[in-house]
Amino acid sequence: AQTVTQSQPEMSVQEAETVTLSCTYDTSESDYYLFWYKQPPSRQMILVIRQEAYKQQNATENRFSVNFQKAAKSFSLKISDSQLGDAAMYFCAYRSASRDDKIIFGKGTRLHILP
């Protein structure tokens, strides 16, 4: 069974600085999708970025980028120029390309932005 592990329950970063959130996963599959979702206090789970495993190029979305290391089964999220609105729970998630139903989530990392 696939698992997703986020080893940092909480992190803090100074406003305007850069922070990296870690995620590792375990799977025997070769084709899959990885995601980072953000959940602010409003509870709405918002998609931040996604990566297809067959793509070697790391995904980027404005200030958000990932470091996808397929062999190491690592998928970290880098947030540049951190803003107060980035404060939230961040969840790393996995979806098989062959099993077309569920997304598997990690336990999350709570990110604090210090003014």
Place this chain on the structure above:
Amino acid sequence: ETGVTQSPTHLIKTRGQQVTLRCSSQSGHNTVSWYQQALGQGPQFIFQYYREEENGRGNFPPRFSGLQFPNYSSELNVNALELDDSALYLCASSKSPRTGGETQYFGPGTRLLVL
């Protein structure tokens, strides 16, 4: 474009009662997935509905059941409520699971408290 909506936002029930939660999918999406998020945890997959049929189920007992309607909206029903059912229930919609439906978009959730 209308996003995913859920109702009600909050609900309080007593042990043994039954509850129905509702979800309207995003425009253009025909698949709905339901997740349970306990406090301080990542979401856990309950089940998914595609074309009004269950398309996958997580490790939840049969007292968790669902429906999908022709307009792609969905209901989650929970019978014989237990205290451990207290959680945030998230609905996510996506395109057809086998063709581009790998990314799920979430609603704001329903907070259920069982006393």
